[in-house]
Amino acid sequence: MTTRIAEVALAVPKRTTFEYLLGDSTPAIGARVQVPFGNRKLVGVVLAIKSDSNWPVEKLKPIQQILDDDAVLDTGLIKLLKWAAQYYQHPIGDVMQSALPVKLRQPNSSEMPQITQWQCSELGRETDAATLSRAPKQQALLLALQQSELTDSDIKQNYTTAIIKALEQKELIEAQLITPQSNLDWHTQLQVNIAPKPSLEQSLAITCISGTQHQFHPVLLEGVTGSGKTEVYLQAIEPVLKQQKQVLILVPEIGLTPQTVSRFRKRFNAPVGLLHSNLTDNERLAVWQQAREGELAIVIGTRSAIFTPFLSLGMIIVDEEHDNSYKQQDGFRYHARDLAVMRARFEQLPLVLGSATPSLESLHNALSAKYQHIELHNRAGNAQHAHQQLFDVKHQPMQFGIAVGMQQRMRAHLEQGNQVMVFINRRGYAPSLLCHDCGEVEMCQRCDKAYTYHKGLNKLQCHHCGDAKPAPQQCSACGSKQLVTQGVGTEQLEQGLSQLFPQYKSVRIDSDNIRSKSRFNQILDDINQRQYQILIGTQILAKGHHFPHVTMVLIVDVDGALFSMDFRAAENLAQLITQVSGRAGRAELAGEMWMQSHQPQHPLLQDLVQNGYQHFARYALDERRAAGLPPFSFQALFRAEAHNQATAHQFLHSVAELIAAQAHVLPLGPFPALMEKRQGRFRMQLLVQSQERGALQKALFVSMPQIEQLPLAAKVRWSLDVDPQDFY
Known part of the structure; x- marks a missing residue:
């Protein structure tokens, strides 16, 4: 009888797979199995079935249990994950584990789980919601549940646990465990609600994207803020859904998903799944399974949603593709945008990368014809671009970080009944x-x-x-x-603006003040209902939100990143300024954006104000080319930290010697991280650069086994980051 052996990927810090003996049953490639590993039992993914081994067969242990009847990771995903493990030089088992929902990383069933759903009790259905008028949030939730049942995470997007508990104690609502119902024939019920007539630019973009189905066709959609990129997405995916194909949409922040989901659900009478970190483990597994079975038409999710399995995926869209949130900063340090490109290539899918401020990497690919480049220069409807201006604060009297001249501009907008946004990227009082x-x-x-x-x-x-x-x-x-x-932070600004403009209500939006999803969504609604006139916030406020009544944006301090040692600082600052500017004048009202600066003549700021992001980005690409920096070269960053600075330095010095022995790569360092000490540990870095991606990959592949055997490798915390996005 032929010996049968399973090659299994396990989530352990080893860059190899492991072999186990099979019994009478044969698991599918991509199925999970439980196996012995030392004195532990681990869950792994089967990558191959074979009849020979590099080890004596008598030393192989048998698989203890086959956990799945069918593959949980299909062949397309396995191909992508193998590529990712090789490219990011990360252990294959950990990569496979990262692609699984938390529930499937343990020996749990992969069948559709039960999730918590809320509904009105019999008493709740008979109760007039008007009786709760003194508790408007409870009233709103009761009305919502009288119209339809809602899942736990749906409710918690808009209502706090206290509100839910209050209605439950009044016996007006109740929870039950349900198994999500299958909806395999959603395409037969597909209805497309009337769409607004696209502009000429939008029409051309929709036509270009829609004409590339069933093939790998990457498109960079570079559209100014407010140009209607989401409407392009909506109309471009319509023919995909009509062909019974599914669509994956990646967004950078959880905060953007409710707005996006709402628009897609309103347009299409089709099931939309949501994947983000606020879901319970059961809810995440349910969406994962529904997508895998073909029960969802559209899945909208943050970074890790790129690993979602689909029955019939037809298109991938990456919104705000420039955003650094797509880069995983610890463990398996992948970039979701780049994995989206590779998944689209492997599965022959059209891919849309959208941004008002595209990354220089994506822009370079578009300008060199690797991607099709589509530009939207005009804002949708009658909206005009916000007029950008610099305000020199040298010698200016300041109150709470705001120059008196800027206070006068703010007052003029507020007196006209408009809203003003004040942006500062520092939370706290000072x-x-x-x-x-x-x-x-x-x-x-x-x-x-x-x-x-x-x-x-x-x-x-x-x-x-x-x-x-x-x-x-x-x-x-x-x-x-x-x-x-x-110095000044958001808390001080909030307090100061309340004193300067006591007749206007202000709201602060930062991670200190917004601790729940429900509160964030409620504040966004209140802003659009004009309950607040002054909006104060950090980057949370800057990304993708539509505030039709904001006519002035003030950036309190733009000088912080002008002299950074990180070569990407200028690009990140330009993107941030442009995105923040895009919050003003998005409707019929004209908008303006002011930047307070002690360096108003700085070339970067002048270029942005005079010529806009498009000109800046192309000039920045020329600078990068001259300096031999990405995207014209390729980088990997070794990080090491230890309680003793010399230990971290010596380890990276040894790494540099190993790397230097490889051809066509240049190790630079070791040098201290931009933030040299953190949590009591000294942090050092070694940058490896090459003009050839292949040479860098080969050097890392050859060197990593040797690096892992270095005497100091076990005495420091160290990691490798391929295509690093920052040096902190």
């Missing part, structure tokens, strides 16, 4: 607390960085490691009680 007498700054000893002062909580917090302590009453160095803040 970035530092110092002694007015001796100059001592309260520092986080674990990170060598100043604590951020949070006045409302009366505490100091390190935004790098999370360490926090009560705000001191006196200086720790000299005992003086003359402690003053330095």
